[in-house]
Amino acid sequence: MIKIAICDDERKFLDAAEEMLKQYLNNNAIPAQTELFCIPMELIDAIEEGTRYDIYLLDIYMPGISGMSIATELRSRDIKSPIIFLTSSTDHALEAFGVNATHYLLKPYTKDNFYVGMDKAMQSIASHQADSIVLKVDNEYRNILASKICYCESEDKYQRIYCERENILVRITATELYQQLAPFGCFYRCGRSHIINFNHISKVTANSAVFKNGIQLPLPRSAVSGLRSAFFDYFG
Secondary structure, X not given: OEEEXXXXXXXXXXXXXXXXXXXXXXXXXXXXXXXXXXXXXXXXXXXXXXXXXXXXEEEOOOOOOOHHHHHHHHHHOOOOOOEEEEEOOOOOHHHHHHOOXXXXXXXXXXXXXXXXXXXXXXXXXXXXXXXXXXXXXXXXXXXXXXXXXXXXXXXXXXXXXXXXXXXXXXXXXHHHHHHHHHHHOOEEEEOOOEEEEHHHEEEEOXXXXXXXXXXXXXXXXXXHHHHHHHHHHHHO
């Protein structure tokens, strides 16, 4: 199930977007959860609390904070979800390209234009899912880009996933996690406690893996030889 946020301070446009979205989802048999925001700061609060949506429909002109500012905040947090702008002016069309917006709808938008925007958003989600795994984090499901994962480390019944900009604690076994990551071809299970993404390794020393971001991960000598051999095989 995908999660969609609609943010517009004008209730009539918020309701219109919700109605068109319902029709689109029903016509395409897409299971989804939709949340409406009439106050933009409430969406910002949700983002800061860690809530993530698969698609954002944002009005640009809103009191307090603009949809463009919300989009900039999303991209600064490395959230790549599709953004569809809902606006009454073309003045910000160039800025929309700057935040990699998926579509730009002029009010009053038509059903056809709305569907074109949603089609683009769904295609974008599909392309990202090809490089992502879905895990339950803090009672919600998140798409995590496999390419952003540096390594994973076991912590009792949990796995700590170290990504480029954050680390995530997930209740899952190392074996279950590796089963999801192995098909990408760039992950190596190093001993019982670690899963390492070759694409983030800078070098392998006698007792550690050194990552491109400078992190040095100590490893048992018994695990290093296998890692070094697999590392050179992968790039060779």
